[in-house]
Amino acid sequence: MxxxxxxxxxxxxxxxxxxxxxxxxxxxxxxxxxxxxxxxxxxxxxxxxxxxxxxxxxxxxxxxxxxxxxxxxxxxxxxxxxxxxxxxxxEMQRKRQKRVTIIENDIRDVNREIRTLKEEANDLINQERSHSKLCLEIGRGRSAEVALKTWSPVSVSVWHKQVVEQAPCDPDTRMEDLQAKVKVTQLLLRKVLQRLETKKRKLSDLEESLQSAKS
Known part of the structure; x- marks a missing residue:
């Protein structure tokens, strides 16, 4: 018992x-x-x-x-x-509230940085599309020039040559310049996206810390 x-x-x-x-x-x-x-x-x-x-x-x-x-x-x-x-x-409550305030301020800063990086990424994406589209148009112009030289009468070929000569630069130089810009834009875009992912992970960690500080 x-x-x-x-x-x-x-x-x-x-x-x-x-x-x-x-x-x-x-x-x-x-x-x-x-x-x-x-x-x-x-x-x-x-x-x-x-x-x-x-x-x-x-x-x-x-x-x-x-x-x-x-x-x-x-x-x-x-x-x-x-x-x-x-x-x-x-005193413990004051310290806890101070920590919560610091984390909340950090979260606002990171959210602002994320919005800025998203805007920068969208600008780079649009810029890449614009350069790629110009490259495609120049490539089509090259194909048209070959077709004119092969199939068009002499009068049409002469007219096309005059139009090309009036351009600010020749298609080859323009194409090389655009291709270089596309590569640079893609490189910048990758770096921006990497920074964006880093900020997102930081935001997730801060949100967990905030939840822990409030509990």
């Missing part, structure tokens, strides 16, 4: 409860009358709160545990721990 809680000596239960922190002790005191009575006795004597305060806030113990050269009363230790606990919690 398992021993009941009432069968255990109070001194043993006091040693067990002394291992708990204040929030845990208060929750445990709500589970049964025995624990509640012992926790109440801890509050009356003040020894539990004194030990707990010294253990958690020992750095300031010598400066705060004595008032006007007199030892604090039992109720004073509990009140002192309460004030220190609330002050610590407020």
């Amino acid at each position: 398992s021993p009941r809680l009432d069968d255990l000596p109070t001194s043993l239960l006091c040693l067990v409860l002394d291992r708990f922190e204040a929030p845990e002790l208060l929750r445990l005191a709500c589970t049964c009358r025995k624990f509640h009575a012992i926790a109440t006795d801890f509050g009356k004597t003040g020894q539990y709160w004194r030990r707990l305060y010294k253990r958690q806030y020992g750095l300031y113990y010598e400066y705060t545990c004595i008032t006007n050269g007199e030892q604090l009363t039992s109720g004073g230790w509990k009140e002192l721990y309460k004030k220190a606990f609330l002050a610590t919690r407020r």
